[in-house]
Amino acid sequence: MATDYYATLGVDRSATPEEIKKAYRRLARQFHPDVNDAPDASEKFKEVSQAYEILSDPQKRQVFDRGGDPTGGQRGGAGFGQGFSFDDIMDAFFGQSGPRGPRSRIQRGQDALLRLEVELAEAAFGVTQELKVDTAVVCEVCDGSGAHEDSAPVVCGTCRGQGAIQHVQRSLLGDIRTARPCPTCQGFGSVIPDPCRECEGEGRVRARRNLTLTIPAGVDHGTRIQLSGEGEIGPGGGPAGDLYVEIQVRRHPVYSRSGDHLECQVTLPMTAAALGTTLDLPSLKADLEEHDGPEGVTVDIEPGTQSGQVVVVRGEGVPRLRGIGAGDLRVTVVVETPGKLDDEQRELLHRLATIRDEQRPEARLGATHRSVFGRMKDAFRAGAGE
Template sequence: MASDYYAVLGVQRTATPEEIKKAYRKLARQLHPDVNDAPDASDRFKEVTTAYEVLSDPQKRQMFDRGGDPLSSGGGRGGGPGGFNFDDIMDAFFGQSQQRGPRSRVQRGQDALLRVEVELAEAVYGVTRELKVDTAVVCDVCAGRGSDDGAPPAPCGTCHGQGAIQHVQRSLLGDIRTARPCPTCHGFGSVITDPCRSCDGEGRVRARRSLTLPIPPGVDHGTRVQLSGEGEVGPGGGRPGDLYVEIRVRRHPVYTRAGDHLECQVTLPMTAAALGTTLDIPALRGDLEGESDAPPVTVDVEPGTQSGDVVSVRGEGAPRLRGAGSGDLRVTVVVETPTDLDDAQRALLQQLAATRHEDQPEARLGSTPRSVFGRIKDAFR
């Protein structure tokens, strides 16, 4: 009488095929002689393999449940007692079944990547570009069929349409079956007897084509724009992949980008920073083709502005790529100290310093306020 195969795998008699397969995978990983050097590992591995051979086959399992021994007549799956399929061991170690049967000639194409340089204004406000791309396209001679005469592929005479050749190897564990792609049809299960002369049976050729790229407002350096279905056509004229266009933004002489904000720097004379002023800064939008007459951006500089202060203009930055609204324009003010004073200008500044009690100023380190003694001195003055 055969062993209790359910007990060997550690499952109930009502176990589902998936539970049986899961139990076998677990035990096979533990007991395989390549990973387990215990003296009885080889015998136990062979035992669980035999149990799985019976319980994974509905007919053999039914015979065993009725009290018979499905292996007594030599009807094992490997062509003899103790035979097994090597794919089941691969399942146990890699957790998934290997692809079986012929593979399709028609496959999805690969994605493609293209890099495009744009000006800062084009990235901020959006632009449309006409591109030339070199990708695989459907062969216009055979329309993707791969055959010169349009005839469908014929079944492979070597593998008889299976796409693989079975090999049986004797071992101490029994007969081990392995499957290798058919060398004649390369795993397709069929052969093209009269390949297309244009694409050599691939169903696709490389060609240059034109396409329109809409670059949305608000993209930044490194942003990728996806064009669905504009990538490489797959083998056999299969569905094309996607085209990804990576945006590269050229450096601007005035403006820089900080997220959704635009930044620039202006230099003001000392008197303008002290008294306050209004500036008109050329708009970045004016760099776009056809918008050179765009109105400037007005920046209000408050009286007493210090060098390094930042004045923000709401809504004059880059549109948000995801979401509503725009960032700000941030203007950094640099106060310029005059260096070429004449006698009259120097006298006026000396008079101003005297009226502000700054003719002998007290130095301050960093941003620390004036000392208590300095404020008392000012009070006595």
């Protein structure tokens, strides 16, 4: 039974070229294998493409209207004749081995990576930033179809919509036939005779666009934030890939970060470390433009604090990215010994040394290690006792 191309496109025999073109574009989008996963979608797409190829050509349409065969009696996808297909053998043993049907012009876009430098406070407590991203976007002229104005892809005349051509090689077993992507349509099964002037048939163009990025509190150097669907638009106006924003944290003049903890170092005079004091350190949160909390952090230095001792302020560190609460602020104390003394200061220190019996202090090699002179004294005392 002869194919009714008008019925395939769902138009009357008196349909205008414009109506035929619109019907084809609607059905092609409906039955495209990348859009429709029905088992017969690919075959219907080929039928629709073949119907449009016939009815969009005035001479072929006239032959068909007169009851003739506009295809010249050729049947696409017929058997290979005598011999056997190498693809059939491979399918029997290993499954599908070669091209099967046309590949889609609509493909997913690639993922994109953007590196963003932020301040330590922005990474620690979160911030919202505006980004300028250069990626591929859908061509607004052709709406991703790649065709100029109201034109549309037509079935490839070389492979007749199969997306591949057959190669025959003689062997002792007979004719071995293999499929290769069609060089004319590059495996798409269709060609665009009139490509879009804006995107040159790609269905996408490069453009700069603005994005709003919300950086959550607690991100660290090297953290990647995924923005789904904000990457490159695919060929043919296909779905976009993802955009990954990699956080790069700038060095801070006061604070450094260790996991969820903030660390800093303060230098204190010897007298302050001995007597104890209270410090007001600048708050890291104060670096944020919209900060409305306290400007400082109070750190209590206990009397007798030694150089190298770490004072911990609970909960004043970095908020945990995937948890509750925050880390700590760790302040390392460095005790500074005065290098220049006037006569009065020297006299005061001598008096202090006399009061503490430290005019000739014994050097201690460790917390529990006795001095050499101490051990010698013990030895003499033991000998005298004997």
